[in-house]
Amino acid sequence: MGPFQRLGRSALGVLERLGRGHLFLLRTLLAMGTLVRRPGLLVRELYSVGVLSLLIIAVSGLFVGMVLGYQGYITLVDFGAAEALGTVVALSLVRELGPVVTALLFAGRAGSALTAEIGLMKATEQLSSMEMMAVDPYKRVIAPRFLAGVISLPLLAAIFSAVGVAGGYFIGVGVLGVDAGAYWSQMQASVDFHEDIMNGVIKSMVFGVVAAWIAVFEGYDATPTSEGVSRATTRTVVHTALAILALDFILTGLMFGDI
């Protein structure tokens, strides 16, 4: 097999997977109607996807906020602008670190679990047996998990940012002695609701769709063996991370580029 044939084959393989992924997304979206009639399915998945990710997100947010407090202070104090610490912490979190780090942690905590769960259901013929019981796995298994991911990620990102701002406050004001009033007022003066907060929320929504999509698709598309499932789980984390970082670059360019 020559190099061109190999290149062509792998390119076609990628295209085929992309096509399957989009058809899969379409079927998932079409199956979404069931959740209106049976919100209980969604609540159960919100629990395992959202609630169980809460702790790691909150703890990470706290630490990231505290680190930002330290680093921001060290940089700013040289310019005599330590009062701007609130701005630095809040803008970094709301615009970038909140959505991005949350999405990365989400891929590791919830995304991999979703892939493994669905992949194992496939490997143990549970999905197949559902089909034979006249239950559509897209409606019963895929759609609720996908939607739970899409809903959870923006909420988790907001919690991450909020906890981070508090962490920055704790270090900046509590430990390093920045004025508390300045911390909040500088923050409020330069963080814009539409420009910064809403753009951050939009980012995390996009990431939510992408992360949840990759996770459930990899699970559903996994080779039904233990090796296949373990590979699919790894792929979920790697592909989600790459997709999130690339998308973040594009979205940042679109949102903040024209200044």
Next chain:
Amino acid sequence: MGPSGTGKTTLLRLIGGQLRPDHGQVLVEGQDVHRLPRRELYRLRRRMGMLFQSGALLTDLNVFDNVAFPIRENTRLPEPLVRNLVLMKLEAVGLRGAVSLMPSELSGGMARRVALARAIALDPHLMMYDEPFTGLDPITMGVIVSLIRRLNDALGMTSIVVSHDVAEACSIADWVYLISEGRVVDAGPPEQLRREASDWSRQFLEGLPDGPVPFHYPAPDYLDDLMGGDTR
């Protein structure tokens, strides 16, 4: 019946509409399974039951909820009625006492009986069993064998049993198809098959190691292979 890898399970999946044939058609109750729109296919599947080799119980639900699953998903029966139905099905397979166990707490034979109770939960017209006898101890095997026959007669269904366990399958079958490499090679009631079968069928039914189905996987000449020293 047929040796491993001859397409028995594939056949069941074709009947259930989970696989699409390259050509030909599958008729169930007069309907061409693969031309049905999705909705109709799912409606047809409510009248089919399938027992998977692994049982395929939903691991996050206990025995009761597993058996109740198809009933709850496909009907709007009130919960007390669902409970009665589930207990009836479990009683039929002798596991009414195990309602609150999780699938991980069941032995292989029990899991298969629970899966059987689940498969008949919607009173199917057509039951399909994929290798129901493999990997069971003799007692459990006997239980399953008699269950399949009893349920078939009591519920008036059509049962398709895919198996390579000759004795067990023949003991309950009315009609046997022998399949090899994707083709039906012999068909008839078990006794007739035993009496006037072809060489191939005799080899399969009596479990002879060599015959029309060779013992050896196709390979280059043994001596050449040993002497050639051509390692790959």
Next chain:
Amino acid sequence: MTTRRIEITVGIFVALGLAALFMLAIQVSNLGEYRGGDGYEVHAYFNNIGGLKVRAPVTMAGVRVGRVSAITYDAERYQARVSFTISARYDQLPTDTQASIYTAGLLGEQYIALEPGGEDEVLRDGDAILFTQSALVLEELIGRVLVNLTGN
């Protein structure tokens, strides 16, 4: 884990998430100022706005009373037209109020400071502020100092 407990924890989770969003909106960002209805809008022409940006604060005696809503260039007057929204609470600005562009600190952001005049009439929506003072551009200032020094 019972359905009830799952539902409760999910409820708490969603509430926490929304509360975090709310906190970001109110406590971290400037959304607080958008509340309480819009104010009225006035505009002013400046020869040079320096680095003034949209949404820069508008202050009165150091207290924020509004923010810059739009900056455009007026091709006929060769001047910058700056519109700003002032909270409805501060509706007592005399018509001869002066608007100046100042810088907060040496490197800080630029803002508009209003100094009230003595007229009885007050500014209404759509009015113009006639008296303006442009931004100080550092290079210009340094240039003038240099000219003065060499002149002496």
